[in-house]
Amino acid sequence: MKLKACIKSIGAYLPKNIVYNQDFETFLDTSDEWITRRTGIKQRFKADKDEQTSDLAYKAALVAIKRAKINIDDIDMIIVATLSPDYFAMPSTATLVAHKLGLKVSAFDISAACSGFIYMLELAKSLVESASKKNVLIIGAEKISSVLDYNDRSTCVLFGDGAAACVISAGYENEILDVQTATDGEYAKLLFTNRPKYSKDCTPISLKMQGNDVFKVAVNTLANEVKHILSKNNLSKDDITHFIPHQANLRIINYVKEKLELKDEQCCVCVDKYGNTSAASIPIAINELYESKKLKKGDLMLFDAFGGGFTWGSALAYFDGE
Numbered sequence: 001m002k003l004k005a006c007i008k009s010i011g012a013y014l015p016k017n018i019v020y021n022q023d024f025e026t027f028l029d030t031s032d033e034w035i036t037r038r039t040g041i042k043q044r045f046k047a048d049k050d051e052q053t054s055d056l057a058y059k060a061a062l063v064a065i066k067r068a069k070i071n072i073d074d075i076d077m078i079i080v081a082t083l084s085p086d087y088f089a090m091p092s093t094a095t096l097v098a099h100k101l102g103l104k105v106s107a108f109d110i111s112a113a114c115s116g117f118i119y120m121l122e123l124a125k126s127l128v129e130s131a132s133k134k135n136v137l138i139i140g141a142e143k144i145s146s147v148l149d150y151n152d153r154s155t156c157v158l159f160g161d162g163a164a165a166c167v168i169s170a171g172y173e174n175e176i177l178d179v180q181t182a183t184d185g186e187y188a189k190l191l192f193t194n195r196p197k198y199s200k201d202c203t204p205i206s207l208k209m210q211g212n213d214v215f216k217v218a219v220n221t222l223a224n225e226v227k228h229i230l231s232k233n234n235l236s237k238d239d240i241t242h243f244i245p246h247q248a249n250l251r252i253i254n255y256v257k258e259k260l261e262l263k264d265e266q267c268c269v270c271v272d273k274y275g276n277t278s279a280a281s282i283p284i285a286i287n288e289l290y291e292s293k294k295l296k297k298g299d300l301m302l303f304d305a306f307g308g309g310f311t312w313g314s315a316l317a318y319f320d321g322e
């Protein structure tokens with residue numbers, strides 16, 4: 001029988017500090033009303049100064065490994081998707097996570113912005129199915145607060161810190177059915193991180209976004225993307241147990257949900273609680289379903305994501321965790 005790659009577990013870690021919309025009102029020309037109406041976000045988590053992306057990733061990884069009922073030594077590859085690594089360029093955040101776990105296995109980061117989780121799924125699926133690797137640990141992790149400009153109301157209210165991990169292992173049922181990924185670099189300048197030559201507040205890098213332009217491309221791309229992956233796999237909307245979209249904006253989620261005519265109970269929404277956690281957003285949402293006991297072994301999940309690049313993607317996967 002052909003080896004299949006399965007999502008064996010999910011685990012997340014959120015830093016302890018919560019930033020509410022009202023907190024921004026004290027230093028920015030913004031309001032809880034605006035943020036809630038335009039995005040659906042009510043709060044987000046923020047890491048401490050001395051808490052790095054690899055710390056968040058490591059803590060999420062420990063939960064995922066425990067829930068997969070394997071030993072740390074059974075992990076033979078670690079992939080981290082992040083746009084806010086501990087170090088820019090090198091060493092990779094995955095290397096630091098491997099060290100914290102006491103492992104010397106292959107470990108590397110991927111750069112696909114908010115679509116990072118889907119890209120990791122695609123890689124892990126092919127490595128496990130080809131029997132190159134047995135247990136791949138994939139982690140979406142962001143200390144995105146470290147690349148935000150807190151004078152820019154159009155971006156800083158949107159994002160949150162956090163990490164979530166999955167163990168992808170070989171199995172014979174409940175597989176990752178299909179993954180689609182794509183890019184269009186023509187839009188690079190609509191969402192990117194710059195490195196100003198000089199910055200008064202010493203922020204080395206900050207995220208810039210033409211939000212409204214990103215919004216327009218995102219909604220249309222995602223609606224087409226999810227329709228395509230469903231028809232390619234001869235599935236209908238009724239086959240989906242959980243639609244788990246990237247959590248950037250409630251209005252984007254609702255647009256795709258309406259295009260697919262999905263029911264409320266099929267649609268996982270937690271942007272209100274976490275904000276946009278970029279590469280961590282989909283696995284944090286999976287964890288939210290898991291911890292609220294709504295996610296069961298054999299449930300079919302549909303993921304979609306869109307982010308800087310532009311990058312985007314979708315995936316269909318059964319949950320194979322306990």
Ligand code: UT7
Pocket residue numbers: 029030031034035038039114153154155157158210211212213214215218248249252276278306307308
């Ligand atoms: O995860 C990666 C992909 N990212 C996304 O998918 C994000 C996509 N974009 C969005 O979610 C939305 O475009 C935003 C939430 C970023 C912005 O919402 P919008 O409805 O597109 O607003 P806008 O950018 O068109 O701005 C409308 C107004 C502007 O004022 P004027 O020019 O109309 O006077 C902004 O200056 O809202 C203003 N504004 C704010 N007002 C209060 C922008 N940010 C804020 C703010 N508080 N925080």
